[in-house]
Amino acid sequence: MKALIDRIEKDGYVLGENILKVDTFVTHQVDAQLMEEIGQHFANALKNKGITKVVTLEAAGIAPALETAKALGVPMIFARKTKSLTMNEELLTSEVYSFTKQVTSTISISSKFLSNEDKVLIIDDFLANGQAAKGLIELCEQAGASVAGVGILIEKSFQDGRKLLEEMAVPVYSLARIGAFVDGKVQFIEADL
Numbered sequence: 001m002k003a004l005i006d007r008i009e010k011d012g013y014v015l016g017e018n019i020l021k022v023d024t025f026v027t028h029q030v031d032a033q034l035m036e037e038i039g040q041h042f043a044n045a046l047k048n049k050g051i052t053k054v055v056t057l058e059a060a061g062i063a064p065a066l067e068t069a070k071a072l073g074v075p076m077i078f079a080r081k082t083k084s085l086t087m088n089e090e091l092l093t094s095e096v097y098s099f100t101k102q103v104t105s106t107i108s109i110s111s112k113f114l115s116n117e118d119k120v121l122i123i124d125d126f127l128a129n130g131q132a133a134k135g136l137i138e139l140c141e142q143a144g145a146s147v148a149g150v151g152i153l154i155e156k157s158f159q160d161g162r163k164l165l166e167e168m169a170v171p172v173y174s175l176a177r178i179g180a181f182v183d184g185k186v187q188f189i190e191a192d193l
């Protein structure tokens with residue numbers, strides 16, 4: 001997606017060996033206009049897949065997931081990383097190791113929001129080693145829901161996430177794919193959408 005790639009080139013900041021900082025438009029301050037365009041882009045490409053729910057993981061996935069859900073006309077559900085006292089009903093849960101925070105957390109969604117009639121599109125900001133997406137797929141599987149695919153804003157293709165998801169037979173739709181970081185600059189490879 002050209003608008004996203006242009007923005008990464010302009011405002012993305014390469015941190016160390018393998019982290020891209022995008023806190024000026026995705027992960028902290030959020031460019032609402034760009035998120036709306038991203039939502040429409042995913043929806044245009046995937047509108048014929050019979051998607052009934054969009055699922056993401058708090059926090060950075062929420063903005064693009066909400067815009068995608070709005071464009072598809074379906075609800076958005078975000079998995080929580082901490083259990084709230086108000087979540088007193090049955091939960092779907094899985095364990096996710098965070099690439100950036102280097103801690104394992106239990107993520108959960110109330111089981112009343114997903115069923116075996118749902119076809120889910122998972123949306124996340126980054127795909128690195130695929131642990132976040134795998135955890136979300138496991139939540140969907142527990143509910144008996146099928147997963148139509150994983151939509152990613154920024155895939156770091158030099159990490160193992162895509163391979164892991166392809167081994168699980170889940171299609172990956174990335175708007176920007178990074179082949180490498182060279183001398184602090186981002187080198188892109190051809191994206192899916």
Ligand code: 5GP
Pocket residue numbers: 018019020021022027060097098099100124125126127128129130131132133156161
């Ligand atoms: P994975 O679970 O695929 O290893 O990592 C995906 C998650 O880690 C994303 O939800 C994102 O929050 C975080 N993440 C992974 N790589 C990066 C990165 O390069 N930059 C930022 N800002 N977050 C990342």
